[in-house]
Amino acid sequence: MKKHFLLDPEITFLNHGSFGACPKPVFDIYQKWQCKLEERPIEFLGRRAISLLAESREKLAEYLHCCAEDLVYFPNPTTAMNMVVRNLDLQAGDEVLTTDHEYGALDRTWRYFCEKSGAHYVQRHIPLPVTTHADFVDHFWQGVTPKTKIIFLSHITSTTALIFPVTDICKRAREAGILCIVDGAHAPAQIDLDIEDVGADIYVGACHK
Ligand SMILES: Cc1ncc(COP(=O)(O)O)c(C=O)c1O
Incomplete structure (x- = not known):
């Protein structure tokens, strides 16, 4: 695969999760767009960008199996999740149920906003190795109480590359009237993602990981 990347051939690059190297054809195309922007900055950013972004949203929505109107671009998943959490109406005593496998920056985001509002951030311990999807859901669900308002x-x-059974969790959450927010930072293009099928209330992803 190395020939498809600009990576120094002397290194073995394994971390496409943090700052993934860009495949050459993608790099070439985004450089072309940058040049177009430089040719006519005002026209590009003021007019063309709006229709180009709408077009790209249509394509991405098709690829991810969701509605283009439901897609919003952000600089990265951390910014997107901050926007989401900041706008939730968390109340004192509410519970946010999560796992102890979540990504550090988002873990801290949830913890911060829960502390601020008086909500409880409940981290369910997920022991390794995991067994079946059904066992995972049963075990995780033992953390749900009548006060659980959100599942994240x-x-x-990020640490184990495990795929959690989010579709099953979202289905159960919907039946229980609990909002389900999924961090899919690593999912687009790595697995065959169908966002409608996942059924999350909010799904945050990235196309560069
Ligand atoms: C599981 C997971 N979620 C969210 C993020 C945040 O991504 P970013 O730093 O691009 O916002 C990462 C980053 O590696 C991650 O591994």
């Missing part, structure tokens, strides 16, 4: 968990975890 990763689709693919």
